[in-house]
Amino acid sequence: MTREEFNAFCASFAASSHVVQWGNADVWKAGGKVFAICGWADGKDAFTFKTGDIAFEVLQERPGVRPAPYLASRGMKWLQHFKDPGLSDAELKEQISLSYNLVTAGLSKHKRTDLGIPEPQLGGTHGGDPGS
Template sequence: MDREAFNRFCATFPAAEHVVQWGNSDVWKAGGKLFAVCGWADGRDAFTFKAGDIAFEVLQERPGVRPAPYLASRGMKWLQQFNDNGLTDAELKEQITLSYQMVTAGLSKRKRAELGIPDPQPGPDGR
């Protein structure tokens, strides 16, 4: 995935907001909450997303994926794909989708309704 494809994909989420900050990074938020970032690592696009507990542990073992600089160093479970050896485009899209869902699930029901964000769907365990 390149930066242009990343931005097109992130723009498809309800209430997704794009800002450019942090040294020309493309930053995506929903309801004011960060869900994905495309910045640079060693002169290449690097994609950062929030991860669940298991994904955080498992995916950081993959080549080209690491705990996200700054965010993970503060105890948050964010990962960064920093080179092409990481996730496939489909896997990266899946992780960005999950990041969006985790972030928007934390918004109040009222805020989600105001923004047109669907209520979270229960997972396989009913939660």
């Protein structure tokens, strides 16, 4: 996945917003909460996302995936796809979708309603991506 594809995918989520911060990283938020980040690792794009407990344990064992620097060291369940082979584009999209759903599930129902965010679907895709 390229940075442009990452940004287009993240933009397809309801009430998503984009800021550039932390050393020119593309940071995507929903309801003011971060759900995905694209920054750099060793001069290459690195994609960071929140995950559940089991996925955190399983996926970090894959070559090219690691606990996210800074976030995971503070006890948060965030992973980073930082080099090949890592995750396929489809797997990365699935994990970003799950991250969005985990983050928006933590928002109040009132806030989700005000922002037009659908009820969280913690099983995976968000339905806004024509390629899913």
